Amino acid sequence: MKAYTNARLLMLGLAALANAHTTFTTLYVDRKSQGDGTCVRMPYDGETATFPIKSVVSEDMVCGRNGTEPVPFVCPTKKGSLLTFEFRLWPDAQKPGSIDPGHLGPCAVYLKKVDNMLTDSASGDGWFKIWEDGYNPETQKWCVDTLVEKNGLLSVNLPQGLPAGYYLVRPEILALHWAAHRNDPQYYLGCAQIFLDSDVKGALDVPKEHLATIPGYVDLDTPGLTFDVYQDDIEYYPIPGPKVFTPDNSHLSANVDSKAEPMVQTVGLIPQDCLFKSANWCGKPMAPYSDSALCWEAVKNCYAQSKECKKSSPPVGLKNCDLWSAYCEKLDKPCTQNLFEGPPAFEAKEVVLPPPGELPAMWNNVFEKKEE
Numbered sequence: 001m002k003a004y005t006n007a008r009l010l011m012l013g014l015a016a017l018a019n020a021h022t023t024f025t026t027l028y029v030d031r032k033s034q035g036d037g038t039c040v041r042m043p044y045d046g047e048t049a050t051f052p053i054k055s056v057v058s059e060d061m062v063c064g065r066n067g068t069e070p071v072p073f074v075c076p077t078k079k080g081s082l083l084t085f086e087f088r089l090w091p092d093a094q095k096p097g098s099i100d101p102g103h104l105g106p107c108a109v110y111l112k113k114v115d116n117m118l119t120d121s122a123s124g125d126g127w128f129k130i131w132e133d134g135y136n137p138e139t140q141k142w143c144v145d146t147l148v149e150k151n152g153l154l155s156v157n158l159p160q161g162l163p164a165g166y167y168l169v170r171p172e173i174l175a176l177h178w179a180a181h182r183n184d185p186q187y188y189l190g191c192a193q194i195f196l197d198s199d200v201k202g203a204l205d206v207p208k209e210h211l212a213t214i215p216g217y218v219d220l221d222t223p224g225l226t227f228d229v230y231q232d233d234i235e236y237y238p239i240p241g242p243k244v245f246t247p248d249n250s251h252l253s254a255n256v257d258s259k260a261e262p263m264v265q266t267v268g269l270i271p272q273d274c275l276f277k278s279a280n281w282c283g284k285p286m287a288p289y290s291d292s293a294l295c296w297e298a299v300k301n302c303y304a305q306s307k308e309c310k311k312s313s314p315p316v317g318l319k320n321c322d323l324w325s326a327y328c329e330k331l332d333k334p335c336t337q338n339l340f341e342g343p344p345a346f347e348a349k350e351v352v353l354p355p356p357g358e359l360p361a362m363w364n365n366v367f368e369k370k371e372e
């Protein structure tokens with residue numbers, strides 16, 4: 001039996017105590033928060049939202065629990081945009097924290113191009129990895145060490161050579177604290193829905209050796225999933241999944257009509273008449289009214305929307321739905337006082353939490369490494 005002298009092993013005790021894990025809640029595009037849960041396929045159950053994926057070969061590996069269901073909004077991005085993913089210990093940020101520092105392991109970001117964000121299956125083939133960070137023997141740091149330093153904020157630039165279109169973006173963290181000793185590698189992951197506005201046209205042609213099928217790209221025998229993070233002097237850690245793929249123009253199929261109109265986003269835009277947004281829900285304005293029946297009709301409409309806001313909300317908190325409910329009360333009161341002119345102006349501002357720290361740049365520059 002090997003004696004574990006590594007100080008990391010002490011952390012195992014911490015890991016055992018911590019019930020709180022982590023979940024991806026918020027997408028930032030070019031350092032701007034899109035709002036908690038907006039464009040993110042989050043698990044709906046707040047009690048288990050931060051739990052690891054139960055089985056590394058299950059459908060939940062695709063985009064997490066409830067992740068194969070699309071959400072209504074798709075966030076616009078540009079060529080080379082910096083995407084930042086926020087991971088939280090508490091999905092609604094009621095307490096600070098990103099992930100238990102004992103949850104050592106690698107991270108990666110995968111993409112899948114889809115024609116139709118609302119109907120195409122996230123599950124199956126077509127996934128490829130655009131970024132990864134495993135273990136660096138020089139600094140003796142795991143990706144999770146850096147992620148904790150960066151307050152749970154993980155950034156990646158979209159490769160310049162990606163053609164315009166709709167993509168699922170899937171950040172994953174693999175925690176290995178129980179991997180070797182309990183056969184329990186723990187994935188934490190989720191997906192964001194984005195549209196890439198770019199002058200790069202054509203169909204993306206990902207070489208076979210770079211493609212992954214999810215679920216299926218890993219199982220409990222994959223070397224990176226059985227790895228003992230507590231051994232001394234780790235020289236090399238085999239990051240699971242295919243090698244990073246950085247598309248350039250040579251990976252676009254020919255026959256592109258260079259005069260073709262640039263592709264524009266038509267699906268998943270926040271509606272023009274959206275009065276107020278909460279995650280992937282949008283509050284619609286009431287039509288003007290001036291009599292009793294329509295006044296009460298507007299109140300009913302407002303509360304029905306309020307109910308929908310809460311029902312559709314991922315577990316990021318109901319701050320914004322509560323602001324909408326407060327507006328309904330503002331509609332309600334004049335009706336009771338026989339003041340039937342309305343609706344009153346909507347004045348609340350969407351609550352967007354500040355990031356838990358400085359938004360980092362991409363810390364492991366996989367694009368430069370490729371050119372070395």
Ligand SMILES: *[C@@H]1O[C@H](CO)[C@@H](O)[C@H](O)[C@H]1NC(C)=O
Nearest residue numbers: 043044045060065066067069
């Ligand atoms: C989310 O997933 C859970 C477990 O997989 C399931 O029981 C639940 O019905 C799903 N919820 C929604 C809103 O799809």
